[in-house]
Amino acid sequence: MNTEILGVIAMFVIMVLLAIPLGRYIGKVYNGDKTWLDFIFNPIDKLFFKAGGINPEKEMTWQQSMVALLVINLVWFLLSMFVLMNMSWLPLNPDGNPSMTADLAYNTTVSFVSNTNLQHYSGESGVSYLGQLLLMLFQFVSAGTGMAACAVVFKAMKEKSTQTLGNFYNYFIKSCTRILLPLSIIVAIILMFNGTPMTFKGKAQFTSMQGDTVNVSRGPAAAMIAIKQVGTNGGGYFGANSSHPFENPNYFTNMVENICIILIPIALIFALGYILKRKRFAWIVFGVMTLGFLLLVIPSIYNEMHGNTAITQMGILQSHGSMEGKEVRFGPAASAYWGISTTVTSNGSVNAMHDSFTPLTGMFAMLGMMINSFYGGVGVGFLNFYIFIIIAVFISGLMVGRTPEFMGKKIEAREMKIASIIALLHPFLILVGTAIASHLYAHDPTAYAGWLNNPGNHGFSEMLYEFTSASANNGSEFGGLGNSTPFWNIAPGTVMLLARFLPIIGPVAIAGILAKKKYVPESAGTLKTDTSTFGIMVFAVIFIVAALSFFPALALGPISEFFGMR
Amino acid sequence: MKQHFFPALRLTLASIVVFMGLYTLLIWAIAQAAPNKGKGETVSVNNKVVGYKLEGQNFTEDKYFNSRPSAVGYNAAGSGASNKGPSNPDYLKDVQNRIDTFMVHNPSIKKEDIPSELVTASGSGLDPDLSPQGAYVQVERIAKTRNIPDKKIKALIAQQIQKPLFGLFGPEKVNVLQLNIALDNLQ
Structure with a gap:
C-alpha cells in the first residue's frame, strides 16, 4: 500500500491506542485516585495551593467555579496586554522586535487566553522571546481552564444529587501540572533531538552555496511547540507554524505532533467513561465523533492527493498531488490529515497552508470548525458535544413519547433554552461576522483591497474562514487574508471572546442545574443513551443544527469555487 | 469576585514561575544534550x-x-x-x-x-x-x-x-x- 496512506492510518491507530490509557489516567486525576506519578506531583501541587492560598478540598457550586474561571482569565488578559504592548523594552529581546499596537495586542491576547491562537503577527519579527514565553504560559493555562470546566461537568454527571461540583482551582492546577506538563516535556524532548531549536541566542547568519547572505531565526521554540500541540492551542513559534522545518523537522515529528493534536480530546472521552463507570457510553461518543472525523478526512486526503485540477490541465505530473503550500517531507496525504485533525479539534496549527488547499478540502476544514465537536478542543470539545447530547435527548424523548432524561436527570425547559442559545451562538457569530465583512468589502472594494489575497469565491472563503476559526477558537487561517488591520483584529477578537466563555458557561450551567435535580433511577421508560441508535440521533442533530446552518455560506465560497474549476 | 481575585493573581504568579520559568529552563537544559545544543x-x-x-x-x-x-x-x-x-x-x-x-x-x-x-x-x-x-x-x-x-x-x-x-x-x-x-x- 502507498506509504503516505499507511502513515496516516498509523497516526490514527497509534493515537487511539495512546488515548485509552491516557484517558484512564486523566479519569484518576479528576477523581482524586492514586496514580504512580503522585510522588512527583503531590509536592508540586501543594506549592501551587500554598502560593494561591487555596484549599483544594473546598467544594464550589457551578456559579462559584465560573466566577473563579472568569476572574483568573481577566488577570491573564491584563497581564498579556501589558507585556505585548511593552515588550520592545522588556528583557529577552535579542532581535529587537517591536511592541504591538493596542488592536493587535487585543487580538493576540484574546486569541491566546481563549485557547484560539489566531496569529495576526509573525513569530520571527512580531514578538520578543519574552512575548513568546508569555504566550506559551497561556497555552498551558488556557488549556487547563478548558479541561477544568470539562472536569466540573464530569463531576456533575457523576453525582446523583448535589449542590457542589468539586474545586475549580484543584481541577485547573491538576490539569496543568499532571496532564499538560508531563506530555509537553516528552514532546519537547522528541522535537529537540530531531532538530527543533531551543536557544536564547538571536538570529544566526551564514552565506549560502550560491553566495546569498541568509539570516536564520531561532529561539526557545521546542518548549512552545510541545504545548501548542498538546493543549490544542496551535499557536506556532514561527510564522509558517508546523510547516516550518524547525517546528516540524521530519515525518516522525509530524506523526508525533499530529497525534498530540487529538490525543487529549479523545482521552477526555475515555476519562468520562472511567469517571462515570460507563465505558459503553464513552465508546458511543467516541464512535459518533470518529464517524464525523472520517467523513471529513477521507475525501480531503483524496482531493489533495489528486492535485489541483487547474494545474492538471497544464499537463504536468500530478502524482505528488496538490503541492502549493505543502512540504515535500509530509506529502499531500499527511497534510490533508493534519488539516482536518487541526480543525475538528480546536488546535489550529498547520503543516500546510489551508488557503491553498483544493476547494473541497478547504470546505471540510471549515466544516470541522463549524461543527467544533468532533473531538473538539481540550475540555471544550466535550462541552460542545454535551450541548448536542442534551438537544438529542430532548428531541428523541419527544419523538418516542418518553420523558427526556439524561443520566437519571429530567431535562426541562430551562436547560433546553440554554442549550439552544449556545448551539445557535456559533452560527450567529460566524455568519453575522462574515456578513458584515462582506458588506464592507462589497461596498468599497478599493478601500479594502488589501483584505483579500484571492479574487472571487475564494476571497469570500477567506473571510468566512477567519470568522469560523475565531468562533471555533481554532486559530488556523486562510493566511492570504490581510488581517493586520483594526477591523480584523477587533471583530474576530471579540468573536473569540464570546465564543470562548459562553460555550463554557452554558454547558457547565446545564450540568450544574441537572446535578441539583432529583435522581430518577433507570426504568423501562428511560431513553437509553448508550446505544448506537442514540449515537446516530446525536449525529443527526449535529448535522442538522451545525452543518446545515452553514450550507448557504459554504455554497457561496468553496462549493462555487469547486464547480467553477471543473 | 473579590474573594477570587487574590487567589487568581497569586496562582498566575506561580504559573509564571513554573510554566514560563522552570519548564522553559528544564527544556533548555535538556537541549544542551541535543544536536548543536539546540541552536539549530x-x-x-x-x-x-x-x-x-x-x-x-x-x-x-x-x-x-x-x-x-x-x-x-x-x-x-x-x-x-x-x-x-x-x-x-x-x-x-x-x-x-x-x-x-x-x-x-x-x-x-x-x-x-x-x-x-x-x-x-x-x-x-x-x-x-x-x-x-x-x-x-x-x-x-x-x-x-x-x-x-x-x-x-x-x-x-x-x-x-x-x-x-x-x-x-x-x-x-x-x-x-x-x-x-x-x-x-x-x-
Whole structure:
C-alpha cells in the first residue's frame, strides 16, 4: 500500500491506542485516585495551593467555579496586554522586535487566553522571546481552564444529587501540572533531538552555496511547540507554524505532533467513561465523533492527493498531488490529515497552508470548525458535544413519547433554552461576522483591497474562514487574508471572546442545574443513551443544527469555487 | 469576585514561575544534550557553514539541483507561503510561467514528467526537500552544464534518497542541500 496512506492510518491507530490509557489516567486525576506519578506531583501541587492560598478540598457550586474561571482569565488578559504592548523594552529581546499596537495586542491576547491562537503577527519579527514565553504560559493555562470546566461537568454527571461540583482551582492546577506538563516535556524532548531549536541566542547568519547572505531565526521554540500541540492551542513559534522545518523537522515529528493534536480530546472521552463507570457510553461518543472525523478526512486526503485540477490541465505530473503550500517531507496525504485533525479539534496549527488547499478540502476544514465537536478542543470539545447530547435527548424523548432524561436527570425547559442559545451562538457569530465583512468589502472594494489575497469565491472563503476559526477558537487561517488591520483584529477578537466563555458557561450551567435535580433511577421508560441508535440521533442533530446552518455560506465560497474549476 | 481575585493573581504568579520559568529552563537544559545544543544544526563544507541542515536554501543556477519556488525567497529570518487559492487566475499564470521557464532550462524534458512540487511554492518557504522525481528530472541539465555523465548523477540521487520512515510511513524525499554538496564533491 502507498506509504503516505499507511502513515496516516498509523497516526490514527497509534493515537487511539495512546488515548485509552491516557484517558484512564486523566479519569484518576479528576477523581482524586492514586496514580504512580503522585510522588512527583503531590509536592508540586501543594506549592501551587500554598502560593494561591487555596484549599483544594473546598467544594464550589457551578456559579462559584465560573466566577473563579472568569476572574483568573481577566488577570491573564491584563497581564498579556501589558507585556505585548511593552515588550520592545522588556528583557529577552535579542532581535529587537517591536511592541504591538493596542488592536493587535487585543487580538493576540484574546486569541491566546481563549485557547484560539489566531496569529495576526509573525513569530520571527512580531514578538520578543519574552512575548513568546508569555504566550506559551497561556497555552498551558488556557488549556487547563478548558479541561477544568470539562472536569466540573464530569463531576456533575457523576453525582446523583448535589449542590457542589468539586474545586475549580484543584481541577485547573491538576490539569496543568499532571496532564499538560508531563506530555509537553516528552514532546519537547522528541522535537529537540530531531532538530527543533531551543536557544536564547538571536538570529544566526551564514552565506549560502550560491553566495546569498541568509539570516536564520531561532529561539526557545521546542518548549512552545510541545504545548501548542498538546493543549490544542496551535499557536506556532514561527510564522509558517508546523510547516516550518524547525517546528516540524521530519515525518516522525509530524506523526508525533499530529497525534498530540487529538490525543487529549479523545482521552477526555475515555476519562468520562472511567469517571462515570460507563465505558459503553464513552465508546458511543467516541464512535459518533470518529464517524464525523472520517467523513471529513477521507475525501480531503483524496482531493489533495489528486492535485489541483487547474494545474492538471497544464499537463504536468500530478502524482505528488496538490503541492502549493505543502512540504515535500509530509506529502499531500499527511497534510490533508493534519488539516482536518487541526480543525475538528480546536488546535489550529498547520503543516500546510489551508488557503491553498483544493476547494473541497478547504470546505471540510471549515466544516470541522463549524461543527467544533468532533473531538473538539481540550475540555471544550466535550462541552460542545454535551450541548448536542442534551438537544438529542430532548428531541428523541419527544419523538418516542418518553420523558427526556439524561443520566437519571429530567431535562426541562430551562436547560433546553440554554442549550439552544449556545448551539445557535456559533452560527450567529460566524455568519453575522462574515456578513458584515462582506458588506464592507462589497461596498468599497478599493478601500479594502488589501483584505483579500484571492479574487472571487475564494476571497469570500477567506473571510468566512477567519470568522469560523475565531468562533471555533481554532486559530488556523486562510493566511492570504490581510488581517493586520483594526477591523480584523477587533471583530474576530471579540468573536473569540464570546465564543470562548459562553460555550463554557452554558454547558457547565446545564450540568450544574441537572446535578441539583432529583435522581430518577433507570426504568423501562428511560431513553437509553448508550446505544448506537442514540449515537446516530446525536449525529443527526449535529448535522442538522451545525452543518446545515452553514450550507448557504459554504455554497457561496468553496462549493462555487469547486464547480467553477471543473 | 473579590474573594477570587487574590487567589487568581497569586496562582498566575506561580504559573509564571513554573510554566514560563522552570519548564522553559528544564527544556533548555535538556537541549544542551541535543544536536548543536539546540541552536539549530548547521552543515559545513571545508569548515565553513553553508546552511542549516533542516532549512532549504535558494538554488537557481543551472549547475545545481534547483530547489522549490519559495514565497519568501528562502529568507530564513521569516517564513511563509503564497497563500494563493487553487482557482486564482494570477496564481495559475505564475505556475504556467514556472513550467515554461523550466522547459527553457531543461529542453529535453517532457512536460508530463515535471512533478507538481517543482512549480509550486512550499508552505514554509523553506522546504529543504524534493521528491526523487523532482531531482531526476533535472539530471540532464546538470549533466550538460557540468559535463558529467547522466549515470553518475543518477547514481548520486539514488544514494541520497531518504526512504519513508521505517520504510513504511510517509513519502520518499531528497535533501537538496546535501545533494548539491555531494554534487560539488563529484568532480
